Amino acid sequence: MSFLGIDIGTSGCKSVAFDEHGQIIASHYREYDTFRDATGRSEIDARDVWGKIAETICVCANATKFDPIRGISVTSMGESMVPLDANDQICGPSVLGSDLRGVEEAMARLEAVFTPEELYRITAAPYCSGYSFTALYYLSHAKPDYWKNVKLLLPWADFAVFQLTGIATADYSLAERTYCFDATSKTWSRKILSAMDLTDEKLPTAKPCGTVIGKANSAVARSLGLPSEAVVALGSHDQCAGMLGAGIGQHGGAMLGLGTFACMSIAHGDGSTDGAFGRIGLNLEDHIVPGQYASYVYHGTGGSLVKWMRNQFFRDCTGEDAYVKMDAEISDTCRDVIVLPYFAETGPYRHQPAGRGAMADLSLETTRGDLLRAAMAGVVFYFRDALEELPDAAARIKEIRITGGGARSQVWRQLTADILQRPVVKTACPECGAMGCAVSAAVASGHYCDFDEAIAAMVAMDTACEPQDAKRADDWFARYKERRQSLLV
Numbered sequence: 100m101s102f103l104g105i106d107i108g109t110s111g112c113k114s115v116a117f118d119e120h121g122q123i124i125a126s127h128y129r130e131y132d133t134f135r136d137a138t139g140r141s142e143i144d145a146r147d148v149w150g151k152i153a154e155t156i157c158v159c160a161n162a163t164k165f166d167p168i169r170g171i172s173v174t175s176m177g178e179s180m181v182p183l184d185a186n187d188q189i190c191g192p193s194v195l196g197s198d199l200r201g202v203e204e205a206m207a208r209l210e211a212v213f214t215p216e217e218l219y220r221i222t223a224a225p226y227c228s229g230y231s232f233t234a235l236y237y238l239s240h241a242k243p244d245y246w247k248n249v250k251l252l253l254p255w256a257d258f259a260v261f262q263l264t265g266i267a268t269a270d271y272s273l274a275e276r277t278y279c280f281d282a283t284s285k286t287w288s289r290k291i292l293s294a295m296d297l298t299d300e301k302l303p304t305a306k307p308c309g310t311v312i313g314k315a316n317s318a319v320a321r322s323l324g325l326p327s328e329a330v331v332a333l334g335s336h337d338q339c340a341g342m343l344g345a346g347i348g349q350h351g352g353a354m355l356g357l358g359t360f361a362c363m364s365i366a367h368g369d370g371s372t373d374g375a376f377g378r379i380g381l382n383l384e385d386h387i388v389p390g391q392y393a394s395y396v397y398h399g400t401g402g403s404l405v406k407w408m409r410n411q412f413f414r415d416c417t418g419e420d421a422y423v424k425m426d427a428e429i430s431d432t433c434r435d436v437i438v439l440p441y442f443a444e445t446g447p448y449r450h451q452p453a454g455r456g457a458m459a460d461l462s463l464e465t466t467r468g469d470l471l472r473a474a475m476a477g478v479v480f481y482f483r484d485a486l487e488e489l490p491d492a493a494a495r496i497k498e499i500r501i502t503g504g505g506a507r508s509q510v511w512r513q514l515t516a517d518i519l520q521r522p523v524v525k526t527a528c529p530e531c532g533a534m535g536c537a538v539s540a541a542v543a544s545g546h547y548c549d550f551d552e553a554i555a556a557m558v559a560m561d562t563a564c565e566p567q568d569a570k571r572a573d574d575w576f577a578r579y580k581e582r583r584q585s586l587l588v
Contacts, residue, residue: 100169100546103159103329104344104536106337107152107175107255109133109143109195114155115533116163119546121557123528125162127155134192139199142192145181149189152259153323160324168325170540171263171315172332174340174532175255177276178231182238183251183258190248193255194234196276201237202228205295208236212294220372221291222275223282223383225447230278236295252301256334263315263331267303271385272336272393274305282370282383308335308387311543332543335387337532338364338395344534345502345526346558348388348550351495354531355482355515355523357505361401361440363482365394367492379488380447387539388550396485399443400456402505404474407442412467426510428468435575436460436469437582438477448485451587459582475511479518480579486519498522498563502531509564516564517572527559534558 101116101124111130118124129151134142160168178196181189194200206228209218215226224230231254239246253261254273261267274280274287279302281288287299310333314320320327334340338356342364345354352366369376370383370392377383381394409421416424442456458470486493498521505511506525516523528534538553547553566572 101163101166102537102540102544103156103168103171104340104530104533104540105152105156105171105173105259106340106530106532106536107148107173107259108337109176109179112148112152112155113530113533114152114159115530115537116159116168117534117537117557118166119541119556121528121534121537121559123530124166125159126530127158129155133195141195141198143179143195145189145191145193148193149262156323156325168329169546170330170332170544171325172309172536172540172543173256173259173334174337174536175259175273175334177254177273177336178229180231180234180252180254180277181258182249183253184248185250187251191245194238196229196231198234198237201241202233204240205233205236208295209291218291219377219380221281221288222278223370223372223377224275224278225380225382227446230276232278232291232295235277235279235297239297249301251303253303257303260312260331260333263319264313265316266312268312268333269303269305270308270310270333270335271305272308272339272387273334275382275384276336280305306333307389308333308339308385309539309543330540330544332539334536335539336384338362339384339387339393340535340539341502341531342366342393342535343387343538343550343554344528344531344536344558345500346554346560347500348386348554349391351497352500353496354500354502356503357401357478357501357511358503359401359403360397360399361478361481362395362397363485365396365492365496366391367394368392375489375492379485382447387535395446396448396482398440398445398481399453400440400445401478402503404440404442404478405471405505408471408474412470422508425471426508428466429472429510430468433472434465434469435571435578436465436473437579438470438473439579439583439586440474440477440481441587445481448488455587457582457586459586460578472510472514475508475514476518476575477579479515480576483518483576484580496521498524500560501525512564513567516566517568518576520566520569520572522563522565524563525561527561
């Protein structure tokens, strides 16, 4: 038997079929376009996207005919929803979280009624733009005729579940990415919606991530080549699925994603806005594992900073192995210069706007290898800074699971281990989001009795980088904090 994980992103979608031991049987990926213009528009064609999702499912279903798919789950980016009309047909584009239309007006509406602290107590999420509520406000006020035609709005992962089963619901984690959801009562916040002249009539009932929704609709199953007995489980936000796919289910686990953005995701059991995570303003998002929460520390400078350095300082490093060539210029003899990684906007913790990156402690002997190593270190220092504000939670984190393109760099993995003073382990499977869905599907189908058993059977790790030279890392971090304090006022 096999389990299908579907991962829907802003620029592409992927379906991956895994066997019961977590080995990939089949995988298929399709890209799609994002439409942007000078008005701040940022959208994807929902019909085109669903067509490509369906194509990836068909490929995997066909490849697993002799190892039938028993369970299916879906994950997706947050902050984007699919509009459906009275006939349950897609009736417009899907607005992304990066869309700027209506942002100022929607936020002004909320700020006229709530303080950021009040909003945090309702939503358990830091107040900022980028959530779905700004798109809802824009569409309802700027396009009333279109809005009147919309019967239902579904987050992407939950829309895919709806397409498979005909049952409309929203999972808690993606509902929380709208900023219209009450994290305590687990219902849509009528107070927040009312402040924007909205109601919850176009929003579905929300349920816990991983809830068994049912079996695939027979007609849909036939069209996609799926077995009629395949169980479909409610999905989740992509960060939650990625954590589960990295083997992080219970409190005490942390995943560091070094993609274009850098994000540390921490699993824990403290859902109170007055708790340790709440005190520094992190989100308290429902994890797929019951009773657990996911909190994120992130900033826009991750792999994008290393790419910028490649374009500016390593132009002679070309080809598919460009980053390997760059890493070769880093050694233990490199100087510990300082790079503050605030080249792009950060989220919690220590929110900073874009354009505040800095390089310090340079001399005429500084090499580009020094700068590259310091840039990698600066990204990780940001997360060590946050962990120092969470001493109890940090004490439970015994190792860091590392994912994303940056995880391919042994240099960056070792730096991370040295700076965070914990073993750093790369996941054996690079498809953590789809793997997390497969783990969830395996539990939902009853093949494994709980998440611990499924993780033990399906999730494998690569070799670990053990921490080295703690004193050097501590001294370097101390200078980093001094420069951050003096340069970021």
